[in-house]
Amino acid sequence: xxxxxxxxxxxxxxxxxxxxxxxxxxxxxxxxxxxxxxxxxxxxxxxxxxxxxxxxxxxxxxxxxxxxxxxxxxxxxxxxxxxxxxxxxxxxxxxxxxxxx
Numbered sequence: 388x389x390x391x392x393x394x395x396x397x398x399x400x401x402x403x404x405x406x407x408x409x410x411x412x413x414x415x416x417x418x419x420x421x422x423x424x425x426x427x428x429x430x431x432x433x434x435x436x437x438x439x440x441x442x443x444x445x446x447x448x449x450x451x452x453x454x455x456x457x458x459x460x461x462x463x464x465x466x467x468x469x470x471x472x473x474x475x476x477x478x479x480x481x482x483x484x485x486x487x488x
Contacts, residue, residue: 422465429462430471437474445484454478 436454440446446454459467459475 426462426465426467429458429465430467433458433462433467433471434474437471437478440478440481441474445482446478447485448483451478451483 433454436458440450440454455475459471462471
């Protein structure tokens with residue numbers, strides 16, 4: 388047997404083993420849990436801030452940009468749901484004022 392045949396045999400054995408796939412599945416599950424946690428935290432923060440601005444009846448342009456660009460857009464890109472989208476739309480319709488000094 389040549390060295391290439393031995394390496395191919397080892398590679399195929401590792402690739403076909405259930406332990407290898409278990410490690411891959413565990414890494415995928417961990418990533419999924421992290422993604423769900425990040426989405427949950429983003430959702431909570433977006434909803435909280437939107438309700439705050441809706442209750443106030445206005446938002447500053449800077450606060451809207453921060454909310455939209457740094458929270459909502461990444462949340463949406465990760466697959467966030469329609470509740471946050473609906474509230475962002477409502478906040479976008481609010482009058483924009485300069486913050487009180």
